[in-house]
Amino acid sequence: MELLSDQGLRVDGRRAHELRNVECRLGVFGRADGSAYLEQGNTRVLATVYGPHEARAAQRRHDVASINCQYRQAVFSGWERGRRAGGGGDRRAQELGALLQNTLESVVLVELYPRSQIDVYVQVLQADGGTYATCVNAATLALIDAGVALRDYVCACSASVLRDQPLVDLNSLETSGAPELTAALLPRSGRLPLLEMSQRFHVDKLGELLDVAETACRDVHTILNRAVRRHVSARSSEK
Amino acid sequence: MAADMRAIQPESLYKLHLECEERPDGRKLDAARATVVTRGGITTADGSAFCRSGHTSVLCGIKAEVCTPATDAPPDRGWVVPNLELPALCHHRFRPGPPSEAAQTASAQLLQLLDASGALDRTQLCIEAGQAVWVLYCDLICLSHDCNVLDVALLALSAALTDLRLPSAEWDATEERLRVKPAERTPLKLGPLPLAATLAVFDKETLVLDPAGDEEMLCEASVTVAWAGDSMVLLDKTGGCELSLEAMDRCIALSKKRSLELKKLLDCCTQSGEVEKDE
Numbered sequence: 227m228e229l230l231s232d233q234g235l236r237v238d239g240r241r242a243h244e245l246r247n248v249e250c251r252l253g254v255f256g257r258a259d260g261s262a263y264l265e266q267g268n269t270r271v272l273a274t275v276y277g278p279h280e281a282r283a284a285q286r287r288h289d290v291a292s293i294n295c296q297y298r299q300a301v302f303s304g305w306e307r308g309r310r311a312g313g314g315g316d317r318r319a320q321e322l323g324a325l326l327q328n329t330l331e332s333v334v335l336v337e338l339y340p341r342s343q344i345d346v347y348v349q350v351l352q353a354d355g356g357t358y359a360t361c362v363n364a365a366t367l368a369l370i371d372a373g374v375a376l377r378d379y380v381c382a383c384s385a386s387v388l389r390d391q392p393l394v395d396l397n398s399l400e401t402s403g404a405p406e407l408t409a410a411l412l413p414r415s416g417r418l419p420l421l422e423m424s425q426r427f428h429v430d431k432l433g434e435l436l437d438v439a440e441t442a443c444r445d446v447h448t449i450l451n452r453a454v455r456r457h458v459s460a461r462s463s464e465k
Numbered sequence: 466m467a468a469d470m471r472a473i474q475p476e477s478l479y480k481l482h483l484e485c486e487e488r489p490d491g492r493k494l495d496a497a498r499a500t501v502v503t504r505g506g507i508t509t510a511d512g513s514a515f516c517r518s519g520h521t522s523v524l525c526g527i528k529a530e531v532c533t534p535a536t537d538a539p540p541d542r543g544w545v546v547p548n549l550e551l552p553a554l555c556h557h558r559f560r561p562g563p564p565s566e567a568a569q570t571a572s573a574q575l576l577q578l579l580d581a582s583g584a585l586d587r588t589q590l591c592i593e594a595g596q597a598v599w600v601l602y603c604d605l606i607c608l609s610h611d612c613n614v615l616d617v618a619l620l621a622l623s624a625a626l627t628d629l630r631l632p633s634a635e636w637d638a639t640e641e642r643l644r645v646k647p648a649e650r651t652p653l654k655l656g657p658l659p660l661a662a663t664l665a666v667f668d669k670e671t672l673v674l675d676p677a678g679d680e681e682m683l684c685e686a687s688v689t690v691a692w693a694g695d696s697m698v699l700l701d702k703t704g705g706c707e708l709s710l711e712a713m714d715r716c717i718a719l720s721k722k723r724s725l726e727l728k729k730l731l732d733c734c735t736q737s738g739e740v741e742k743d744e
């Protein structure tokens with residue numbers, strides 16, 4: 227099966243620069259302080275935020291809030307049944323949780339919430355490529371829903387280069403066939419709080435790949451921004 | 466003022482509500498929360514269902530795998546392994562870490578309920594006696610916790626079992642291997658599925674169906690009754706206060722009525738992806 231046909235179409239019929247269909251909903255769970263459900267193609271992620279609340283003694287910092295992130299992937303989310311999460315997940319899950327914490331620390335105005343803790347829990351319900359990028363986007367939406375003060379949106383997207391053609395927003399089939407770069411962008415300042423890639427890749431193509439990833443992240447930002455505004459106006463018109 | 470009273474004296478506030486025969490969320494004492502069941506949401510799972518009752522939601526995904534039956538187990542029966550997770554995201558009182566006692570107890574209860582109801586004949590899961598049987602890993606995640614997780618989880622499990630489609634599998638005796646055709650799928654033949662209803666007891670006599678919010682914490686006792694068709698498969702009373710036989714009869718009658726409502730919800734449609742609502 228060809229990941230990229232001669233006409234420039236991918237396996238799911240998209241063009242190289244097109245994102246998958248995005249569906250998002252904020253405030254899905256009334257009990258949590260903030261929650262968001264995000265679908266990018268067949269990847270479905272749920273993010274929940276509790277806080278800011280009083281920090282546990284070990285995590286309390288006198289001048290800033292501490293952010294605690296947990297990444298979990300449901301056992302039935304992949305094509306193969308995943309290993310059951312023991313004490314919160316295997317090493318990959320812990321690594322992604324720590325990565326998410328570093329990414330969010332760059333946008334949350336932690337100076338406004340000293341001695342408190344913000345818990346961000348991300349649960350992957352269905353994984354079909356670009357999972358980590360979807361998690362970052364969902365976490366941003368959940369933080370906005372919780373009313374936590376943010377410097378900017380964090381918009382993430384995955385990108386790759388296949389036969390000299392840059393692709394964005396990979397699905398799981400494409401991830402197994404090409405190296406995957408995950409990038410997150412702060413749209414207002416144009417800065418990148420996150421760049422992650424773990425496969426072999428030629429450095430000459432990096433510049434082009436970063437440009438393509440940045441454009442894709444800005445497209446994601448447009449979609450998320452629209453969703454947030456829609457949600458806020460729906461909430462305010464209810465009252 | 467009600468919010469202050471709720472923080473300082475929640476029992477007194479709740480008793481005032483009970484005197485007016487109405488609960489903080491506006492329901493009557495014998496009214497359950499609005500329940501929604503959605504089947505087939507997770508395409509990577511072989512069967513799935515999402516169930517929401519008020520603010521409690523549980524997602525169930527079933528993945529089927531093949532395994533060789535153990536030498537000391539019956540050779541022609543498959544396995545069902547339900548596992549309920551109560552992750553930190555469902556409620557602020559849960560912390561990340563190994564499965565809590567509540568989660569482990571609930572998982573064991575779900576298996577017991579499935580066995581007791583006889584809904585699933587394990588011999589259906591046999592592909593070739595002694596060589597290959599199906600194992601159904603039913604993973605339930607509580608996404609939002611607002612009391613009564615066991616009832617909602619049981620409903621999600623029952624709905625996911627009706628959504629499950631097993632691929633056709635054949636044991637090739639000459640080559641001693643299994644041939645699976647993932648594209649051809651058949652549903653299971655299920656007996657009456659177990660459905661549970663929980664009631665909270667106040668002042669030894671007042672029964673409240675489908676506790677929510679503070680009710681589970683404030684109640685003196687709680688009674689869970691599960692039904693599979695016309696048979697009762699679970700009767701569980703926990704809590705310190707004693708209950709009269711008359712009150713117990715009322716519990717049983719209310720739970721039977723609720724289980725019939727839930728059964729109607731499950732039977733409403735057999736197509737995957739459709740939503741059934743019960744107000």
